[in-house]
Amino acid sequence: MLRVHHSMESAAPASCEQTEKAKKYDRQLRLWGDHGQSLLEIGHVCLINASATGTETxxxxxxxxxxxxxxxxxxxxxxQDTGNNFFVDLASIGRPRGEVALRLLLELNPEVRGTFVDQPLQEILDNQPEFxxxxxxxxxxxLPxxxxxTLSKVLWDAKIPLxxxxxxxxxxxxxxxxxxHTVIESHPDNEIPDLRLDRPFSALEKYMDSLDLDAMDDKEHSHVPYVVILYKFLQKWNQEHGAPPKNYKEKKLFIQLVKTGMREKESxxxxxxxxxxVKAVNTSLLPTSIPSGVQTLLNEAANITPSPTTKPFWIMARALHEFVSxxxxxxxxxxxxxxxxxADSEKYIKIQSLYRDQAAQDADxxxxxxxxxSQQLGPRKVMPSLENDVKNFCKNAHALRVIKGKPIVEEYKGSINLSEIGAHLENPESDLVWYVMLRAxxxxxxxxxxxxxxxxxQVETDIVRLKVCVNRLLADWGCGPIVKDDFIHEMCRYGASEVHSVAAYIGGCAAQEVIKIITAQYVPIxxxxIYNAIAATSGTFML
Known part of the structure; x- marks a missing residue:
């Protein structure tokens, strides 16, 4: 049995809970919303070793x-802990490190529950992996x-992220x-608006055709939404050219066509x-299409035979594929x-409602x-927010992401992306050399x-020994001895020490990745x- 020394928890007062919570977590709610915060608040994370890096994470x-x-x-x-770990102090020397760190960590947020276990990890893995x-x-x-x-294999088999x-x-x-890892809300940068001007749905087309720019007075003409302007001039363009403008030259000509419709104001x-x-031409006239990554995902969903264990994501993806088809x-x-x-409020709200109503019809x-x-699968856990989930899924369908990883144990046992390593090691500035050094x-x-x-x-002796380890590792990967001695000397100089500034930075980055995993929002690495604090550079590698 595990030796659980104590459990600490405190609950927030019920009164004004929502208001106080909204104030307390205002900035992060803007990032991942109420639903993301709810997932975070039911999350339970296990930290192995309350080192400087662990406690900062x-x-x-x-x-x-x-x-x-x-x-x-x-x-x-x-x-040495008191020199780099802000969650222990001199008075705690000799006491259980996890217990001391947990007490101070929970003081930061009384709403978080905490438990400390002082049993060796290897003992837990050997005797109670279901823990x-x-x-x-x-x-x-x-961890050695x-x-x-061993931990990698246990968690991979249990499908628990590590x-x-x-x-x-x-x-x-x-x-x-x-x-x-499936991501519905990936929050892509520089999102392109979904206006469908090249293939408008019937309600939008009917409304746009009912408007006559030439018949409008000056005030109305200067307040018609730009989506109407683009639609009208796109119809004129298509009558002459047969298809929307595709390249820079054609879009430049289209802009000149739009400008012919301007009326000079009294000023x-x-x-x-x-x-x-004019400014929206490049983004609003792009062909309505399915991104290649999403199409690949839909093709995969089409080939899945749903079962009671199929994730809701894939059930929705299959239904989405059927909608597209x-x-x-x-x-x-x-x-x-x-x-x-x-725009004037009436026309903008009308157009906004047309897009919103069509989105609701499609999601329905x-x-x-x-x-x-779901009904064909027999009894399965009911999704209480199914309607909202499907609406959210459809709204973000253009940016769905699925990440499929591989276990660390495979990477260490030889199944590693050698082409990635070889290409980067040829570049003397690549931070991947530090991955090689950490493995060594x-x-x-x-x-x-x-x-x-x-x-x-023993530093001088260790330099020679570490060089042997590095060359042996590179030889196993089919690479020559291409790591400079400077890197070997640097690793020996560290002596496995944790520098607090590095621990704080990398711990903050790791926490962001954990939040991405728990909330299923944004795309994790x-x-x-690898972070190189010497040069203040970093890189992400698929190994």
Whole structure:
């Protein structure tokens, strides 16, 4: 049995809970919304080892309101901990490190529950691997290679995400192990509006055709939404050219066509709505199509035979594929949102409602197909927010993402992306060399039971030994001995120490990745991230 020393928790007062919570978490609610916050608040994360890096990672999860944390750590607070770990102090030397760190971490947010276990991790893995089943995610730091590989296999088999986070001197490292991670709200940068001007739906087409720009008085003409302007002039263009403008030259000619419709204002200035139309040409006249990554995902969904264990994501993706193949006529559901425009309220609200109503119709079609598939599967857990989930799925269908990872144990046992490594190692500026060095120091530790440079009187000997480990590792990968001695000396100089500034930075980055996993929003790294504090550079690699 596990030795659980104590559990700490405190509940927030019921009165004014929503108002106070909204005030407390205002900034993060803008990032992942109420639904994301709710997932975070029911999340339970396990941290293995309350080192400087581990506690900094957990700090950035406790502050935004993670539901519960469990720390596994059988170490006692040592003098070196007090020099780089803000969650222990001199008075706690000799006491259980996880217990001390947990108490101080929970002071940051009384709403978070916490538990401390001082049993050795290897003992848990050997005797009670099911201990990890309740966790939403596991964070591991400061683990020897053999223990990490055992943990990797246990969590991979249990389908529990693992985030390995490490600071080693001036180098930071994050490795995410997750079998499959589906993302509906990926929040892409520079999102293109979904206006469908090249293939308008019937209600939009009917309304646009009912408007006559030439018959409008000057005031109305200068306040018609730019989407109407683009639609009208696109009809004129298509009559002459047979298809929307495709390249830079054609779009430049189209802009000149739009400008012919401008009326000069009494002030001599251009009409603002026409200026907006000109600026929107490049983004608003793009062909309505399905992004290649989403199409690949839909093709995969079409080949899935739904079962009671199929994730809701894939049930919705299958229904979405059926929509595209039939009702959607080859395109995704309408998103239902439009950008702000210079326009009179009546016309803008009318157009906005047309897009919103069409989006609701499309989502309703997908919802009916999801319900049909679910009923065919027999008894399964009811999704209380199914309608909202499908609406959200359809709204974000253009940016759906699925990440499929591989276990760390495979990477360490030889199944590694050698082309990625070889290409980067040929570049002397690539940060991937630090991945090689971290792998080499782990092999060094496995062989000599200490990290290179840990004992100052053995540094010169360790340099020679570490060079052997590096060259042996590169030889196993089919690479020549191309790592400079400077890197080997640098790793020996670190002696496996954790520098607090590096630990704080990489811990904050790792916490962001954990939040992405828990909320299923934004796209986590796939699969390795290296931070080089010497040059203030970083890189993400798929190994």
């Amino acid at each position: 957990l700090k950035s999860l406790v502050l935004p309101g993670l539901g519960a944390v469990t720390i596994i750590d059988d170490a006692k607070v040592a003098h 990890f089943t309740p966790f939403t995610c596991v964070i591991a730091t400061c 290679e053999s223990t990490l590989l 985030v390995v986070v490490r600071s080693y001197g001036m180098i930071g490292y994050i490795r995410i192990q997750i079998e499959e 001599g200035e251009n009409e603002e709505n026409f200026d907006e139309a 039939s009702e959607g006529r080859g395109v995704l559901p309408v998103r239902g949102t439009i950008p702000d425009m210079t 079609w997908v919802l009916r197909r999801v319900q049909e598939h 120091v782990d092999q060094f530790h496995s062989e000599f039971r200490a990290y290179p440079g840990y004992f100052q009187d 796939n699969n390795t991230h």
